[in-house]
């Protein structure tokens with residue numbers, strides 16, 4: 001028994017679970033508010049995932065019901081990203097870092113598989129099913145290679161994020177709906193603010209420590225979840241306009257549509273019975 005406990009394998013397992021076993025450490029001072037939570041504000045700020053994800057699941061339900069219930073997996077997985085991100089900042093463990101980063105990778109992959117516009121598929125891809133398989137293979141390979149140099153993972157994810165924004169920009173070129181254009185501008189503004197916080201926390205920590213303001217990574221959590229809420233609604237709107245145009249998709253804001261304040265979502269103004277009858 002002692003042999004098993006003392007084996008290199010069990011040492012390795014407890015190593016990856018150990019507090020501060022990750023090589024990544026954000027600007028916020030460690031153990032400032034609690035001896036059990038390494039980065040307190042960075043941990044607590046993940047609550048935004050648990051507020052926004054259920055709301056988005058509820059708000060996108062009419063679109064998901066009409067298009068495909070698998071759409072719900074995106075915000076269900078965002079809940080897991082929130083859990084893993086919370087665990088990572090609470091412990092700064094290597095396991096926490098990998099769960100946090102790999103869950104983001106798989107949400108991005110799911111989003112690509114579900115929503116990547118059909119007309120932009122590579123020429124050798126026939127349908128969405130084959131495209132899904134290609135995304136699955138690339139994601140599985142990226143998952144394995146993420147263990148080679150874990151400190152590079154976050155940068156790779158940001159490159160995937162940039163590619164996603166490029167696809168969205170290309171798609172918006174054909175869009176004339178003023179509400180969708182405003183939504184796209186807001187999403188871009190949120191993303192720019194979010195990434196500025198992420199980079200500043202990573203590379204400008206000495207400056208922020210002088211100002212005694214080390215909360216930028218926590219603010220990134222809040223802004224990026226809002227950017228994803230705006231981005232997924234925009235992609236869902238474009239997808240519905242091409243794939244289920246009879247449903248006459250529109251964009252509305254919850255709780256206040258008049259002022260366009262809050263969370264955006266899709267409303268389907270067209271009759272779905274019409275399609276089923278034809």
Ligand SMILES: CCCCCCCC/C=C\CCCCCCCC(=O)N[C@@H](CO)[C@H](O)/C=C/CCCCCCCCCCCCC
Pocket residue numbers: 074081085088100104107108110111112115116117154155157158160161162164165167187191221224225227228230231232235
């Ligand atoms: C046509 C494709 C549609 C794809 C839709 C995909 C929707 C989900 C996209 C991204 C999920 C991002 C979740 C962010 C969680 C943050 C957790 C975190 O802070 N982790 C850090 C460590 O604590 C880690 O260093 C962060 C790494 C960088 C992550 C980069 C994510 C890129 C997000 C791009 C979002 C653009 C907005 C538009 C979304 C539709």
Ligand SMILES: [Ca+2]
Pocket residue numbers: 025026027028029030039
């Ligand atoms: Ca820290």
Ligand SMILES: [Zn+2]
Pocket residue numbers: 042085089217221
């Ligand atoms: Zn984080």
